[in-house]
Amino acid sequence: MQNGLAFVYPSNVQLPAILEALPSERTWVGDVPAWRATTGLMNKHAQVSYQAEVDPLPNKASMLTFHPFIQFGDVINYLLVLNLRKDPLVETSTLEIYNSYTKELIDSTFIKSNSLTLIPLDKYEFKPTDLPLFVSKDLAGIPFGFGIHKSGKMLSLEHTHPPASFALFGDRRKVQSQIKSSWMASLAGEE
Numbered sequence: 001m002q003n004g005l006a007f008v009y010p011s012n013v014q015l016p017a018i019l020e021a022l023p024s025e026r027t028w029v030g031d032v033p034a035w036r037a038t039t040g041l042m043n044k045h046a047q048v049s050y051q052a053e054v055d056p057l058p059n060k061a062s063m064l065t066f067h068p069f070i071q072f073g074d075v076i077n078y079l080l081v082l083n084l085r086k087d088p089l090v091e092t093s094t095l096e097i098y099n100s101y102t103k104e105l106i107d108s109t110f111i112k113s114n115s116l117t118l119i120p121l122d123k124y125e126f127k128p129t130d131l132p133l134f135v136s137k138d139l140a141g142i143p144f145g146f147g148i149h150k151s152g153k154m155l156s157l158e159h160t161h162p163p164a165s166f167a168l169f170g171d172r173r174k175v176q177s178q179i180k181s182s183w184m185a186s187l188a189g190e191e
Contacts, residue, residue, distance in 0.1 A: 011023075019088075020087075020088065021086045021087045021088065022056050022085075022086040022087075023086075024086070038050070038051050039051075039082060039116075039142075039144070039157070041146065041155060041157060042155075043148075043152050043155070044152070045151075045152045045153045046152070046153055046154060046155045047155065048155040048156060048157040049157065050144065050157050050158075050159055056084055056085050056086045057083055057084060057085055057140045057141070058085075058140065059085055059086075059087065059113075060138060061138075061139070061140035062135075062136060062137050062138060062139075062140060062180060062184075063081075063095075063134070063135065063136040063139065063140045063141050063143070064133070064134070064135050064179075064180050064183055064184070065133070065134050065143040065160045065162070066100060066131050066132070066133055066134075066160060067079060067121075067131070067132045067133075067134060067143065067145055067160060068131055068145075068160075069145030069147070069156075069158040069160070070121060070126050070128075070130075070132070070145070071147045071156070072128060074149055074150045074151070075147045075148065075149055075150070075154075075156075076120075076122060076147065076148050076149075076150060077120075077121040077122050077145070077146070077147050078118050078119060078120055078121055078145075078146040078147075078148075079118075079119040079121055079134060079143060079144070079145065079146070080116055080117065080118055080119070080143070080144040080145075080146050080157075081095065081111045081116070081117045081119070081134075081136075081141035081142070081143055081144075082115075082116050082141055082142040082144065083111065083112065083113045083114060083115060083116075083117075083139060083140065083141040083142075084114060085113050085114055087114075088114060089113060089114065090112050090113055090114050090115060091112065091113045091139070092110050092111070092112050093110065093111055093112070093113070093136050093137075093138050093139035094108050094109075094110060094111075094136065094137070094138075095108065095109050095110065095111045095117075095119070095134055095135070095136045096108050096134070096135045096136070096137075096187075097109070097124070097132060097133070097134055098132070098133040098134075098135065098187060099130065099132070099133070100131045100132065100133040101130075101131065103186060103187055105187075106124060106132070107124065111136060111139060111141060113139060117141075118146075133183075133187075135183075135184070135187065137184075142159065143159070143160050144157055144158065144159050144160075145157070145158040145159075145160070162176055163175075163176065163179045164176035164179065
């Protein structure tokens with residue numbers, strides 16, 4: 001495949017050739033091997049990939065992520081947002097870009113469901129001390145920092161983890177909800 005997205009859904013039972021939605025429950029059994037998804041990009045000079053679990057995301061969810069992976073010099077920077085849902089619909093949602101220190105809204109752009117959205121970042125002229133914040137209030141996604149050397153001979157792909165992934169104890173979903181709620185309130189000027 002030269003362009004586009006290819007999603008492979010493992011199953012130990014034969015699925016219909018055409019699905020109107022992914023199965024509501026996993027169709028494979030066991031955790032060995034640990035099923036991993038690979039997100040990869042390539043050009044004629046280089047390739048890069050990232051492995052992780054990519055379970056379908058909820059239809060209604062939000063995303064809040066910081067992006068510390070901007071590179072400087074002869075590197076072109078992008079934010080990639082990967083979304084995979086159970087249903088096949090492609091819907092558009094707003095992605096807001098903030099300065100995390102001043103909480104100033106820098107720009108708004110769009111991301112799509114069941115897609116890999118590419119957002120050019122260099123036009124914002126971020127400095128090495130900046131920490132951009134990206135917020136979607138109604139579409140979750142897996143954010144990646146993607147860099148490509150202007151010669152095309154180097155690609156880099158980094159994934160930002162949700163803040164709750166660093167919580168060792170307790171209910172991670174609750175921690176994530178509290179962090180998101182706090183930042184959303186702060187961005188809305190409610191703090």
